[in-house]
Amino acid sequence: MISVEVRAGRHRYDVLIGSGLLVSVGDIVKKRLGDLHCAIISDSNVAPLFGDRVKQNLTTAGLQPTVVTIPAGEQSKTLAQAGGISDQMIAAGLDRQSFAIGLGGGVIGDISGFVAAIFHRGIPHVQIPTTLLAMVDSSIGGKTGVNTSAGKNLIGAIHHPSLVIDDVDLLKTLPRREFNQGFAEIVKHAIIADAEMFDALEHVDLSKLEPLIRRNIEIKSKIVAKDELDRTGARALLNFGHTIGHAVERAGDYREFLHGEAVSLGIVAACTISTKKAGLPRDQRDAIVHLLSTFKLPTQLPLDFPREKIFNALKFDKKFEAGKIRFVVAPKIGSAHLSSNVTPDDIREAVEGL
Ligand SMILES: NC(=O)c1ccc[n+]([C@@H]2O[C@H](COP(=O)([O-])OP(=O)(O)OC[C@H]3O[C@@H](n4cnc5c(N)ncnc54)[C@H](O)[C@@H]3O)[C@@H](O)[C@H]2O)c1
Ligand SMILES: [Zn+2]
Structure with missing residues (x-):
């Protein structure tokens, strides 16, 4: 134990x-x-x-x-x-x-x-x-x-x-789909805080999850300890992939996608934005998309999914209320920061590309 x-x-x-x-x-x-x-x-x-x-x-x-x-x-x-x-x-x-x-x-x-x-x-x-x-x-x-x-x-x-x-x-x-969605948060933790875990995830042993669970708890609790009440912006890094992810979840009426599946799509879009605005190398973006797909997580929206519903849902996001977006970007795997440099057009373009 x-x-x-x-x-x-x-x-x-x-x-x-x-x-x-x-x-x-x-x-x-x-x-x-x-x-x-x-x-x-x-x-x-x-x-x-x-x-x-x-x-x-x-x-x-x-x-x-x-x-x-x-x-x-x-x-x-x-x-x-x-x-x-x-x-x-x-x-x-x-x-x-x-x-x-x-x-x-x-x-x-x-x-x-x-x-x-x-x-x-x-x-x-x-x-x-x-x-x-x-x-x-x-x-x-x-x-x-x-x-x-x-x-x-x-x-x-x-x-x-x-x-x-x-x-x-x-x-x-646990049904397989529910199990897989947990990996969206694990991949998120790797992107924002742990490049080594990112590499290890490619060969993860699903019959021995204890070390992986431990590492994820350490990552999340370390971030929470810095900003227990969600005030300084440190904890906001945990929202990587979630601004668009929540909008996808809402656009699918909370039925079409599980939370982790919507977050997987949100991560892909956030990576596209990070490549454009924060210098995330294209091959790292591709590696992230590949890793998500190995856990059977969606990395593209269904062709007929109405993108407009996602834009409408984005307006519900608390972060958009003030008209100023604080968006979490990753300049490289293992590191993330808040950016006020991301525009609604960047987001629109990333969602259209999904
Ligand atoms: N407090 C936080 O910091 C935080 C962070 C992330 C998510 N959340 C919340 O977590 C919720 C999502 O959690 P979830 O994905 O675990 O959903 P969930 O609790 O609905 O569980 C998913 C499904 O699996 C079933 N289930 C659970 N354990 C099972 C098992 N061992 N065997 C068979 N079936 C099992 C449940 O009955 C349910 O149908 C959301 O409400 C979200 O807002 C909270
Ligand atoms: Zn989440």
Whole structure:
């Protein structure tokens, strides 16, 4: 088992990465959080797979777990569901001495973390991510929240977990498309911060993911530590590929592309812009496109996809509100910075080229 300590502000927590961790989840959690009343918050796909095992294990270790299940999918990430989860926790007798465990992908991580942030004004949160995306990205950094009809993640709180448990065995039941989308964030991390990992990704051993997960957690947590509250611009580097990626996601009505797939397209467009405006060598851009395609991630839009919908969706992006664009560019693989030199025309041209 690998243990990584993550620091952000005055917060410190451990991320445990390994195989077979669920077998001792009760002891692991009890050692760090005590044998208290807790809620296991999960979704309708994940709870039937692992919910009972986690509950049994915690019970054997002397904890009192209550399982709360919500329907799987992004449409469950709402204030109404957060209220419903909280009501069930109150009904089950949880109080401010209790804690919450999120067992699921990024949707469960975000909503369970948000509930933990507001339940009795804040209780500890344990993350047990079950998707690759959640292990390498969403479980780290403390951003929690829900969507509203006006947009994604508009209501939320920074609430760091007390413990993250990444059991790679849980990824075995993950549908291939969901597994692959996690690599969009991994490739993003490589582009913005780690040229060595970029090269290593060409020969990645999918049966031994622990070192890769560890490296990605280190990259993300180091960036978050520099800018915990997303104020100085350091954390904004994590948005590489996301300005256009979010617009693609929205243009596809959140159905056509998974987040990672939309980000893959956004990365390709951001690389085109980086070649034009930041000196990214063309062969490095091509290597990025090639690497994304080895993970079966899209690097071109379907021919008949209405590009106009992407331009319209871009207007929703917070970064466009002030009329001044702060766009993340990569001058070479392994490094990125914010640029105010990118124009809407550059973006239009890059999207048209997708
Ligand atoms: N907080 C952050 O910093 C941050 C960062 C990135 C993304 N996010 C959020 O994460 C969410 C996306 O996360 P996601 O891609 O993990 O989506 P998700 O949680 O919806 O999971 C994807 C699908 O896989 C299923 N699933 C999960 N684990 C499984 C397993 N082990 N076996 C079988 N099926 C499984 C889920 O039920 C769901 O249907 C978005 O809401 C996004 O906003 C948050
Ligand atoms: Zn993302």
